Ligand SMILES: Nc1ncnc2c1ncn2[C@@H]1O[C@H](COP(=O)(O)OP(=O)(O)OP(=O)(O)O)[C@@H](O)[C@H]1O
């Protein structure tokens with residue numbers, strides 16, 4: 001009986017196809033930061049992603065109007081009945097990455113749009129507040145998969161594998177996007193931050209970028225003719 005579907009199985013069905021892992025969360029946020037014309041993207045992992053991560057960019061930011069749309073979508077996209085579930089299954093979550101991540105974890109967004117004076121902070125699902133910030137966006141993701149207890153347990157066991165996948169994806173993005181400076185940190189313990197990847201400044205040539213990201217002695221560099 002459809003009516004007996006509980007919230008957890010609905011969430012599971014609706015989000016599992018798009019957002020499977022820590023790496024896919026990271027990928028979605030990085031793509032958003034790249035789309036926002038950032039020239040610098042910083043990623044902080046907390047305990048190899050086990051306690052979450054944050055992505056900080058200096059892109060154009062999310063306008064207050066856009067924030068309200070995000071909030072409304074979040075409000076209406078909550079799956080309340082079978083019609084909603086059917087909609088999600090047929091249309092998927094395109095353009096809903098942030099919402100999906102917010103249904104699977106705790107998300108805090110801080111952003112300031114380039115054309116606005118003040119920024120805002122939104123600790124979903126609380127009300128957003130006004131806040132000072134330089135132009136750009138920070139998104140913090142914590143308590144990953146807390147709405148899906150079984151998956152949360154799995155994640156707590158496998159987080160190091162997932163973390164490595166996330167780093168591999170970030171490495172690829174850092175090589176391709178030579179116009180963006182990437183810095184990736186891992187905070188294994190509180191206030192003990194280690195630099196994991198430093199792409200060097202933006203606007204480098206590909207050779208310089210590969211050297212910075214993968215090191216001097218890497219195979220790719222030697223196979224490529226410059
Ligand atoms: N870092 C960011 N900087 C500026 N705007 C952002 C950022 N992250 C999200 N946004 C805004 O929030 C919207 C929603 O992001 P989300 O990832 O959920 O969907 P999308 O990027 O539009 O579509 P999809 O990711 O499914 O291709 C974006 O369209 C963009 O306007």
Ligand SMILES: [Mg+2]
Nearest residue numbers: 028031032097
């Ligand atoms: Mg997106």
